[in-house]
Amino acid sequence: MRIWVDLTNSPHVLVMRPIVRALEARGDRVLVTARDFAQTLGLCERLRLEHEAIGRHRGGRLAAKGVGLASRSLALANWAKDKRFDLALGHGSNDVTVAAKLLGIPSATTFDYEWATVQHTVNCRLARRVVVPDAIPPERLRRYGATPAKLRRYPGLKEEYYLAGFEPDRAVLAELGLDGAAPLAVVRTPPSVSLYHRFEHPLFGAVLRRLREQAQVVVLPRTPEQRTALADAGGYVVPERAIDAQSLVAYADVVVSAGGTMNREAVALGTPVWTTFEGRLGAVDERLIAEGRLRRLAHAEEITVEKRAGGPATDRVRRDPGVLADLLVSGGKEGERPVRG
Numbered sequence: 001m002r003i004w005v006d007l008t009n010s011p012h013v014l015v016m017r018p019i020v021r022a023l024e025a026r027g028d029r030v031l032v033t034a035r036d037f038a039q040t041l042g043l044c045e046r047l048r049l050e051h052e053a054i055g056r057h058r059g060g061r062l063a064a065k066g067v068g069l070a071s072r073s074l075a076l077a078n079w080a081k082d083k084r085f086d087l088a089l090g091h092g093s094n095d096v097t098v099a100a101k102l103l104g105i106p107s108a109t110t111f112d113y114e115w116a117t118v119q120h121t122v123n124c125r126l127a128r129r130v131v132v133p134d135a136i137p138p139e140r141l142r143r144y145g146a147t148p149a150k151l152r153r154y155p156g157l158k159e160e161y162y163l164a165g166f167e168p169d170r171a172v173l174a175e176l177g178l179d180g181a182a183p184l185a186v187v188r189t190p191p192s193v194s195l196y197h198r199f200e201h202p203l204f205g206a207v208l209r210r211l212r213e214q215a216q217v218v219v220l221p222r223t224p225e226q227r228t229a230l231a232d233a234g235g236y237v238v239p240e241r242a243i244d245a246q247s248l249v250a251y252a253d254v255v256v257s258a259g260g261t262m263n264r265e266a267v268a269l270g271t272p273v274w275t276t277f278e279g280r281l282g283a284v285d286e287r288l289i290a291e292g293r294l295r296r297l298a299h300a301e302e303i304t305v306e307k308r309a310g311g312p313a314t315d316r317v318r319r320d321p322g323v324l325a326d327l328l329v330s331g332g333k334e335g336e337r338p339v340r341g
Contacts, residue, residue: 001086003329004105006076006096007034007051011261013043014246015091015110018162018321019328020049028329031083033076035095038222042242054079055095069122073098080105089328092119097126108328112136112158113260113282120144131327133157136283152327156319157284159261159268164318168250168269176218176237176248183215183253183305186245189226190258190276204258204276206300211256212236215305218248220262250312254305256297260285267293270313274303 003023005016013034020030032049034040037057044051055072076099080088088100088107100107108129111120114136124130125145132141134153141151154161173180190204211217218237221227230238246265249255255266255273260282266273267288274297275285288294297303 001028001329002084003028003030004080004083004085004088004096004100005030005032006088006090006093006099007032007040007044008090008093008095009035009037010039010043010242012091012093013040013047013049014261015158015162016089017047017049018164019089019325022322022325023329026325031085033079033096035072039242046242046244052079069094069098073102077102087329090123092116092123094119094122097123101126110158110324110328112264112284114140115280115282117144120146124150129328129331131324133284135287140283152331154323154327156317157264157268158324159264160317160319161321161324163246163265163268163316164321166246168247168312169244170247170251172244172247173251175243176239178216178218178237180251181307183307184251185211185215185217185305186248186252186255186262187211187217187219188255188257188259188262189219189221189223190278203278203297203300207256207276207297207303208233208236210300210303211254211305215253218252220245222259253308254303256303263294264288268316270316272308 005020007013007016020032023030032051033054034044034051035055035057036053041053054075072095076095080099081103085105088096088105090096090109092111097107097109106128107126108131109123109127110131112133121144124141128150129152130146130150131152134155138151178184187208212235216237219230221230221238227238230236249262249266249271250269252271255262255271256276257263258276263273263275274295276297285294289296
């Protein structure tokens with residue numbers, strides 16, 4: 001098959017890369033497009049994922065997002081029109097779903113947060129298949145058009161699939177000038193341009209200040225404005241380019257994130273993690289909190305950083321990314337027993 005994969009945000013590179021490799025291993029031809037936003041292009045380059053850069057993020061306002069969707073979808077359709085694709089794939093990418101529909105190409109979408117209403121209303125109606133974790137109740141997705149015929153569900157976290165073959169590399173600590181013997185906190189800033197997270201975040205600032213008193217703090221900003229604010233505050237390590245964030249998380253003593261992907265990466269890698277997310281919790285995080293694998297932070301004073309003994313966790317759930325590839329491409333079979341390593 002000739003398959004098109006589109007990437008619109010940094011985490012999508014990590015999620016889709018093992019799927020791309022699984023498809024290539026079985027003989028499919030895969031071409032990748034990527035949007036210039038956050039560290040998406042930098043991660044493609046660092047992970048040697050060949051791609052065509054098309055379009056950029058238009059900003060957080062609803063009108064700007066609408067303009068961005070229309071302009072980039074048309075640009076993608078123009079790029080793809082002569083390439084004879086059999087299928088288009090994306091992790092929550094409205095752009096590729098719309099472009100594929102314009103060209104008459106079947107599409108499949110995947111996501112793991114069910115309350116991004118605008119995104120899912122577009123994708124679930126236009127896509128042929130919708131692939132989600134089994135933690136999300138199907139009834140939460142029906143209003144978006146994710147009918148039983150379209151819906152495919154997989155066990156566990158998407159992070160357990162794309163981190164299956166991952167082993168942490170201590171070199172990231174030296175790259176950032178960190179002391180491996182001192183406590184380390186890793187922080188991901190709020191997704192301030194997301195429609196589902198339109199909140200001021202006073203708690204987050206208080207958390208940053210408290211962590212700075214207890215540990216080395218690496219902050220991974222999402223936007224240039226956040227980077228500037230962190231530089232003005234001082235006292236934080238802010239990488240200038242895309243780094244091996246998963247190794248950093250594995251070696252951290254605590255992770256704090258107002259988003260979702262890094263929280264779940266920490267869970268998958270066995271690192272203590274707190275969420276400061278102020279939007280509506282999704283079913284995946286609800287399950288992780290109920291299981292005690294993720295903690296919700298209400299007050300900065302709750303968090304204390306202590307050096308973990310023994311380094312990165314070795315007892316992890318590792319799942320085959322080929323399962324996700326099958327669900328997206330052929331409908332696959334739901335579920336597979338995890339391989340522990």
